[in-house]
Amino acid sequence: MSSLSSFASRRQVLALSASALVAAVAGGCSPPPAPQRFNDLHFTHLQPLVFKAAQVDVREDYRPPMRPPNVEHEMPLSPMGAARQWAFERLQADGTAGRSVVLSIQDGAVTEKSLAVQKGVEGAFRTEQAERYDASLEATLQVIDTTTGVTMAQATARVWRFATVPENASVQDREAAWFTLIQGLMSDFNARMEQSIRTYASGALVR
Structure with missing residues (x-):
């Protein structure tokens, strides 16, 4: 060569x-892959509840304390925020004059409680659940005659769930646990509130 x-x-x-x-x-x-979003929960896959009313309003009666043990103000998606989104996507009005639908959110708390974990040598060899989060949601739906102010029908729902996180949980792990907690809470709320509406306010529904 x-x-x-x-x-x-x-x-x-x-x-x-x-x-x-x-x-x-x-x-x-x-x-790197985009971080998972924990503030996005929708209900558009469910059939809307259409009322014979001119409008649907949401009233937030619950006021977060903004201090421990409450943590809902720190969450990407709080129970009250999820309930507001639920109302926006599931409750509709057909335009019938003289009536309004009001969903009042009376409770949307999430509290944190520290759990006892094993200390010393034994504790070093295992990972335990370190915090517990208790979430609650309560709301009342009213169909109101706007001329007289009289409540024509009323439905209520109250639900509660809890979740725990391990002592080595990262910020993303904790937010994922919170999101799963709110998902479950809203699944319960959706079922309970729809059942209550169809039981006590079915006459105000278009379908």
């Missing part, structure tokens, strides 16, 4: 090696 051919071959090898190195670096610098 001539020296010129040998030199050309070495250049090809170096070029291929450089290309492989660039590809490896590019692969290693790919952007």
Whole structure:
């Protein structure tokens, strides 16, 4: 083989090696996956509850204490925020004049409680649940005659759930546990409130 051919071959090898190195670096610098969102819960997959009314309003009667043991103000999605979204997506009015539907949210608390964990050598070899979160949601739906102010029909629902997180939970782990807690709470609330509406306010429904 001539020296010129040998030199050309070495250049090809170096070029291929450089290309492989660039590809490896590019692969290693790919952007990380987007963080999961824990503030997005929807109910559009459910059939809306349509009322013979001019409008639907949501009233937030619950006021978060904004201090321990309450933590709902720290959550990406609180029970009250989820209930507001539920009302927006599930409750509709057909435009019938003289009536309004009001959903009043009376409770939407989430409280944190520290749990006892094993200390010392024994505790070092196991991961225990360190915090417990108790969530509650209560709301009343009223169909009101806007001329007289008389409540024509009323339905209520109150639900409660809890969740625990381990002592080594990251911020994302905790927010994921909170989101799962609110998902379950809203599933219970949706079922309980719809049952109550169909039992006590079915005459105000279009369908």
